Amino acid sequence: HILILDFGSQVTQLIARRVREAHVYCEVHPCDVSDDWLRAYARDHALKGIILSGSHASVYEVDDRAPDAVWALGLPVLGICYGMQTMAQQLGGQVQGSNSREFGYAEVRAHGHTKLLDGLQDFATPEGHGMLKVWMSHGDKVTALPPGFRLMASTPSCPIAGMADEARGYYGVQFHPEVTHTQQGKALLERFVLGICGARPDWIMQGHVEEAVAKIRDQVGDEEVILGLSGGVDSSVAAALIHRAIGDQLTCVFVDHGLLRLNEGDMVMAMFEGQLHARVIRVDASDLFLGQLAGVTDPEQKRKIIGGLFVDVFKAEAAKLKAGSGGHKGATFLAQGTIYPDVIESGGAKSKKAVTIKSHHNVGGLPEQLGLKLLEPLRDLFKDEVRELGVALDLPHDMVYRHPFPGPGLGVRILGEVKKDYADLLRRADAIFIEELRAHIDPASGKSWYDLTSQAFTVFLPVKSVGVMGDGRTYDYVVALRAVQTSDFMTADWAELPYALLKKVSSRIINEVRGINRVTYDVSSKPPATIEWE
Numbered sequence: 001h002i003l004i005l006d007f008g009s010q011v012t013q014l015i016a017r018r019v020r021e022a023h024v025y026c027e028v029h030p031c032d033v034s035d036d037w038l039r040a041y042a043r044d045h046a047l048k049g050i051i052l053s054g055s056h057a058s059v060y061e062v063d064d065r066a067p068d069a070v071w072a073l074g075l076p077v078l079g080i081c082y083g084m085q086t087m088a089q090q091l092g093g094q095v096q097g098s099n100s101r102e103f104g105y106a107e108v109r110a111h112g113h114t115k116l117l118d119g120l121q122d123f124a125t126p127e128g129h130g131m132l133k134v135w136m137s138h139g140d141k142v143t144a145l146p147p148g149f150r151l152m153a154s155t156p157s158c159p160i161a162g163m164a165d166e167a168r169g170y171y172g173v174q175f176h177p178e179v180t181h182t183q184q185g186k187a188l189l190e191r192f193v194l195g196i197c198g199a200r201p202d203w204i205m206q207g208h209v210e211e212a213v214a215k216i217r218d219q220v221g222d223e224e225v226i227l228g229l230s231g232g233v234d235s236s237v238a239a240a241l242i243h244r245a246i247g248d249q250l251t252c253v254f255v256d257h258g259l260l261r262l263n264e265g266d267m268v269m270a271m272f273e274g275q276l277h278a279r280v281i282r283v284d285a286s287d288l289f290l291g292q293l294a295g296v297t298d299p300e301q302k303r304k305i306i307g308g309l310f311v312d313v314f315k316a317e318a319a320k321l322k323a324g325s326g327g328h329k330g331a332t333f334l335a336q337g338t339i340y341p342d343v344i345e346s347g348g349a350k351s352k353k354a355v356t357i358k359s360h361h362n363v364g365g366l367p368e369q370l371g372l373k374l375l376e377p378l379r380d381l382f383k384d385e386v387r388e389l390g391v392a393l394d395l396p397h398d399m400v401y402r403h404p405f406p407g408p409g410l411g412v413r414i415l416g417e418v419k420k421d422y423a424d425l426l427r428r429a430d431a432i433f434i435e436e437l438r439a440h441i442d443p444a445s446g447k448s449w450y451d452l453t454s455q456a457f458t459v460f461l462p463v464k465s466v467g468v469m470g471d472g473r474t475y476d477y478v479v480a481l482r483a484v485q486t487s488d489f490m491t492a493d494w495a496e497l498p499y500a501l502l503k504k505v506s507s508r509i510i511n512e513v514r515g516i517n518r519v520t521y522d523v524s525s526k527p528p529a530t531i532e533w534e
């Protein structure tokens with residue numbers, strides 16, 4: 001077990017992901033935990049080491065420091081960026097503020113033979129010095145080493161870019177090993193957690209199933225659970241896991257708002273009811289949703305209507321299940337597919353206020369309103385881990401590795417007013433696009449274009465354009481194809497799909513979907529565009 005203390009950097013989560021990728025379990029907690037909390041945590045979790053994250057602030061703007069107990073536990077500590085600066089300051093070194101920031105690519109020279117960096121290099125200088133290609137982002141810097149430390153790394157503009165006190169297992173790096181631009185970053189973090197801390201690489205999803213199942217059984221006992229199944233990765237994996245643990249004590253509620261992809265409702269039912277033999281209640285609410293959306297064109301208003309109705313419909317079903325009937329005594333738990341990034345973000349001590357670009361569809365607050373206890377079996381897991389867990393639970397690969405789909409569904413992919421006819425056209429066009437993405441294999445990587453993109457879909461544009469088909473004139477609708485590549489969905493690049501693929505998709509859509517006579521490709525990145533069109 002490794003503890004990451006979060007000083008508020010944008011990339012703290014990435015530290016945790018890299019550590020987990022080394023198969024070591026770790027958790028992120030705010031930097032201002034108390035000494036008592038930390039001592040108890042270290043004892044209860046067989047703590048092996050601590051990582052202090054970076055911060056968006058300067059040591060001179062904020063007085064965040066690591067709890068004193070960090071230095072009294074006798075455990076290895078790695079400070080990253082601000083984490084290194086606070087380490088230096090707290091242990092008797094010096095940090096100097098600066099008005100200029102060093103930001104981006106840098107080449108760092110390694111010094112001495114530390115356990116952390118020795119032999120780790122991207123290239124060597126003619127004089128034989130080992131060099132690392134790294135990513136830096138800082139203004140302040142350490143200007144005097146604390147007693148007991150020696151120099152571990154430097155750059156021309158940052159003479160102390162790394163420091164080490166190997167007797168105590170304390171290391172500081174001014175650059176960010178957690179971002180992929182730091183080429184040896186993953187290796188560095190692995191060395192720290194496996195080599196220096198001696199943590200065991202035993203965090204694997206295959207082995208986690210039994211533990212997770214036991215935990216759910218323990219928490220739920222003989223009570224009953226409701227889960228809102230959407231067909232997305234998180235709710236599907238949560239459902240499969242809970243079903244494995246408690247079988248028929250789980251009831252899934254699947255609300256079909258009429259804005260799902262082609263055949264999606266049937267596929268979800270076939271999987272969960274047909275194959276897993278789970279209890280699933282399918283609520284066909286498409287008339288209700290489409291009725292309320294009639295005449296509404298404003299994107300935010302559409303989102304609010306869909307989100308609000310979803311909660312109403314789900315609540316009505318949940319109330320029935322809570323009351324119990326026919327051999328079921330009534331549910332007392334509501335299960336949700338909350339995952340670790342949601343937990344860190346909402347609990348983060350440093351979370352900043354942001355403007356609302358789009359009001360996201362979510363069901364926070366439902367358990368209290370319904371008077372149900374909360375069951376969140378995925379709340380310790382990152383998305384990649386949820387997927388691995390899904391595979392370990394025998395869910396089909398295509399379901400587990402599917403692209404994300406927004407809660408409001410096709411409602412935000414039909415621009416302006418949502419109509420059933422539009423949704424039907426869009427579903428068919430979108431299915432063709434996805435089918436072709438899966439069928440086209442990139443020779444260089446051997447992967448399909450579906451796997452090479454992070455999200456891909458079709459958008460319905462309610463405008464008509466003139467075309468010609470055979471001898472006749474057509475006057476039909478337009479669709480846009482959207483395919484993006486991103487690692488965090490905060491920024492995204494449009495995917496450079498092969499022309500042959502675009503050509504095939506376009507000709508199939510126009511030939512097979514009567515009512516669409518023009519296909520366009522969206523070449524906007526995020527920012528300034530967003531991934532969805534509404």
Ligand code: XMP
Nearest residue numbers: 359360361404405406407408489530531532
């Ligand atoms: P944007 O369009 O904001 O989308 O660039 C970023 C990611 O979020 C997804 N998205 C949603 N997901 N409920 C969701 O669960 C929503 O209301 C919602 N709106 C957007 C979008 O598909 C993309 O992956």
